[in-house]
Amino acid sequence: MSAPRTTDRAASTLVALSTELADAVERAGRSTVAIHARRRIPSSGVIWRPGVVVAASHTIRRDDDISLTLPGGETVEVTLAGRDPGTDLAVLRLPNGSPGAVAATLAPDDVLRVGSLVLAVGRPGDTVTASLGAISAVGGEWRTWQGGSVDRFVRLDLTIYDGFSGGPLVDAAGRVLGVNTSGLTRAAAITIPVSTVNRAADELLAKGHVRRGYAGVAVQPVEIPERLVRDHSLPAESALLVVAAEQGGPADRAGILIGDVLVALDGAPLREPMDLLAGLSGRAPVEVRLLRGGSPLSVSLTPGDRPSRGGRGR
Amino acid sequence: MTAALRAISAQRDVGLVADSLREITVAVHPAGARRAGEGAGVIWHPAGLLITNAHCVRHRRVAARTSDGRTFDAEVVAHEPRLDLALLVAPGLRGRAPELGDVEALRPGELLLALGHPLGVREALAMGVLYAVARDPRSGSARWICADVRLAPGNSGGPLADAAGRVVGINTMVAGGLGLAIPTPVVQRFVSRARPAQAA
Secondary structure, three states: OOOOOHHHHHHOHHHHHHHHHHHHHHHHHOOEEEEEOOOOOOEEEEEEEOOEEEEEHHHOOOOOOEEEEOOOOOEEEEEEEEEEOOOOEEEEEOOOOOOOOOOOOEOOHHHOOOOOEEEEEEOOOOOOEEEEEEEEEEEOOEEOOOOOEEOOEEEEEOOOOOOOOOOEEEEOOOOEEEEEEOOOOOOOOEEEEHHHHHHHHHHHHHHOOOOOEEOOEEEEEEEOOHHHHHHOOOOOOEEEEEEEEOOOOHHHHOOOOOOOEEEEEOOEEOOOHHHHHHHOOOOOOEEEEEEEOOEEEEEEEOOEEOOOOOOOOO | OOHHHHHHHHHHHHHHHHHHHHHHEEEEEEOOOOOOOOEEEEEEEOOOEEEEOHHHOOOOEEEEEOOOOOEEEEEEEEEEOOOOEEEEEOOOOOOOOOOEOOHHHOOOOOEEEEEEOHHHOOOEEEEEEEEEEEEOOOOOOEEEEEEEOOOOOOOOOOEEEEOOOOEEEEEEEEEOOEEEEEEHHHHHHHHHHHHHHHHO
């Protein structure tokens, strides 16, 4: 077969698709910045709203002296509004009148579909860069190992190159579908969807941190003997053994002791540590069912705020 | 055009590009060796001039096998390890010169296709997009085409083309997961320097 002739080329669907993809990168690139907040190569960020940049928290290794390179090439100093390691998001404030800073066009979460052709866009330096792939899985709400709550699980079949974390996931129209990070999962790269980024950005801009429930205990999952499950009609065969309780912390004030086995929180079974975190997101007192020396007991626990571990906005 | 028709049409176009790349791609291996090619090469001139990577040719005499299965003796007439380019002459080989794309017009995100023999698999196609064009900080000229395309040993010396099948680079190495190709202007300069020597 002969090579495609010049006349074929104008009509080539592949050329049209290629142009569309490059247009999408160019469009998203106008809202993609390089962030200088670590020793290695810069990481990426998205101008999410006028004056507001979202980035991946794990790539921002310091809280001060952060600068970023705008799409136009200018470098500006920015301030860290706050970070949420739970969702690996950080929010930076641009100085007023930053030149060439265009906010991204955001797509609603319901356009996330398995098989969608997507591009990861980054700016790990002066120029915009891209990789191509597909959305490989879309799931429901999930909790990261850092304890953050993410509205949808979006797994990517594409390469997140060095410096891509914090950059946008982009559809073929150049709309932003979320913020990419390699910092939350070990296997494939994932995207934090727009709705979760919006929520985290709102909270970080307002308060400088994202509230996560805190009980002041360290727990580990344990199996409960069948007889105890039966005798006390427990909701599950596993529960959480308290191995440490912070003095004066919420659990300590509720009367929880080391060695207690936490069974349920407001009726929901506590099978693994994440279940405890998930049940503590509010501020109202919760009922904790536990076993102490094999006997059932109920206490009322008022969740507190996680104390900061030095530095600000952690 | 409906989405389904578009998908079928795009698929046909990928096949056309693969066909056109196959016509200009050879497998390069030491003369006399019967096993799969160590590297790939590109027919650069209809009169049997071939381009490959310097690291693909360790001997002066090699063999080049075309996609239709014919094998030609070839001689290395220019070898520049610094550029990782080698120019070969295969006297009996008559082919079609590649159409060259415009490297300066490449845009991040545009589709790129590579043909080669990764890990001995003959004439395998790989597709991806342009990550970036790396430039010389002083002259600003294109040094590397960095492609989000999965390459492996055996792709070296083979063509990297745009969506229209026009060659923009010679696949040379993998770094940080990216496929790195030597831009065609660098190859053209190398060939024009090397050819007077060949005539002498």
